[in-house]
Amino acid sequence: MFLIPKLFGKWDFSEVEVKDPGLKRYICLRPLFYPYSAGRHERRAFGKGEVMVVERLANMLMRPGKNGGKKAHAISIVRHAFEIIHVRTGKNPIQVLVDAIHNSSPKEETTRVAYGGIVYRVSVDVSPLRRVDLALRFLAEGARTRNKNSTKPLAESLAEELIAAASGDSRSYAIAKKDEIERIALSSR
Secondary structure (H helix, E strand, O other): OOOOOOEOOOEOOOOOOOOOOOOOOOOEOOOOOOOOOOOOOOOOOOHHHHOEHHHHHHHHHOOOOOOOOOHHHHHHHHHHHHHHHHHHHOOOHHHHHHHHHHHHOOOEEEEEEEEOOEEEEEEEEOOHHHHHHHHHHHHHHHHHHHOOOOOOOHHHHHHHHHHHHHHOOOOOHHHHHHHHHHHHHHHOO
């Protein structure tokens, strides 16, 4: 009998559901015990769409500064954040992460178009892969800004940000950033 691995030996992937059909292809939920791909996706076009979403979140936490380049440390932060999420909500933390990505990914943004030296801002639809990228970036930035002048660990800040974004709370940095981008896109239609 073949056993399906659980993330960190605790959380099952089979009960996780992606509600947005556009994001379903780019939120990879391939069952793995430990989220580490060693960059095998790097030289293929759209290869990062095949990297597990938990690993992509850990990669976003590895920004220049305190956690720059420390992948094992970033993965342990995500692991502790998932344990906090499970204790506080009682839900599968992978499902909370997927819901947070769905709620904090912008559907519309602006781009610059130049006509004869004059630059216009034009509203455009966002591709699904970029939506996931932006959502993960906003979630990681939100965790870092919550943790900036605080004594609590980054894992707790990440857990708070994911829970707030999954519930659609406007106090979440990721939700506020998404609303700001969509508001600017709406005004430049």
